[in-house]
Amino acid sequence: MDLHINNILKDLEKDDFQAYLLTKFTNVEYISGYRPTSFAFCIIKENPIIYASGMDMELAEKNSSIEVKEYESFEVIVNELKKEGIKSLAIEPSLPFSTYVRFRDDFDVDSKTYIDKQRMIKTPYEIEKITKATEIAQKSFLQLDILNNNCTEKEVAFDLVRHMIENGASKESFDTIVTSGANSSLPHAVPQDKKLSQPILIDWGAIFEGYCSDNTRTIVYTERQHEIWNIVAEAHDKAIKAVKPGLKCCQIDKVARDIIKDYGYADKFIHSTGHSLGLDIHETPGFSLRDETIIEKGMVITVEPGIYLEGEFGVRLEDTVEVSSKANVIGNLPLRID
Incomplete structure (x- = not known):
């Protein structure tokens, strides 16, 4: 049986649960290799099973490493679990409430993060996919002609996504951010139908065989912009150098935050220092x-x-790191883009 399933079964036994219900598409894919396109109920137990929609049966039977049955109704799932003597059911925290209420009357139900704990540690296979996604995204970024081209934010975003797909990505890993001028002070700005101004901030990523990448670069021009860029670059570099096994994630956030605070911009750093990624663009843990x-x-x-x-x-500068004895930056895109 799959190592991830075995580890979850141990967690279930330790906490006196008999089964674990997953419906999030990337969680189902992580456990089975099959990514639903409609809906699916994956139940991890001694003999794990996926109830897939009729539309997905061909796909599920082709890709799933565990048994698949066609979904008929909630009642069928509940009755089959009861026949196996299952009385206690763990659920993923993201399970929709409308699904939870279908099970709460028949089982002792509680939310557990067993799947998140498994997904925190990437296998060499997963790191290989994330690395390839990063390579595709960075190559695509370098193909942009933004410095010598009188184009709009929307046009640059479109070109970047097109390059990523042409270079082997299945799609972008989130809505590509291309923003410039005053709008670059909005961390999640939406590309506008306006000509690029200064500075230019681009936050983008690719998906390769299910796995995400994530980078941000800010192209600065004026002395004031360069001053802020240098502070952010110092926080970026020193936070990466501080990463090592055994430290707490919050300690890395503190390294970056303290540097920015020392320069007088503590209240201008308005989000966390980082997040995990994998099959989802935002996973746990985070800095x-x-x-x-x-x-x-x-x-x-x-x-x-x-x-x-x-x-x-x-100004934001972002790289993705893989933790070994230290943090290894994935990809080789220069931090400064001139």
Whole structure:
């Protein structure tokens, strides 16, 4: 049986649960290799099973490493679990409430993060896919002609996504951010139908065989922009150098945050220093103030400090690191783009 399933079964036994219900598409894919396109109920137990929609049966039977049955109704699932003597059921925290209420009357139900714990540590196979996704995204970025071209933010975003797909990505890993001028102070700005101004901030990623990448670069021009860029770059570099197994995630956030604070911009760094990624663009753990997860080998986490000056501009610099004895940056894109 799959190592991940075995580890989850041990967690279930330890907490006196008999089964674990998953419906999130990437969780089902992580456990089975099959990514639903409609819906699916994956139940991890001694003999794990997936109830897939009729539309997905061909896909599921082709890709799933565990048994698949066609979904008939909630009642069938509940009755089959009862026949096996299952009385206690763990669920993923993201399970929709409408699904939870279908099970709460028949089982002792509680939310557990067993799947998140498994997904925190990436296998060499997963790191290989994330690396390839990063290579595709970075190659595509370098193909852009933004410095010598009078184009709009929307046009640059479109070209970047097109390049990523042409270079082997299945799609972008999130809505590509291309923003410039005063709008760059908005961390999640939406590309506008306006000509690029200064500075230019681009946050983008590719998906390769299910796995995501994530990078951000800010191209600066004026002396003031360069000053802020240098502070963010220092926070970025020193946070990466601080990463090692055994430290808490919040300690890395503190390294980046303290540097920005020392320069007087503490209140202008308005998000966490990073997040894990994999099959999803945002996974756990993250480099945030409150995350006390111990850093372990095999974790893959972004480092992305930023300073956002409302009404003026923003600077963010982001790379993804793989944790071994230290943090190894994935990809080789220069931090400064001139």
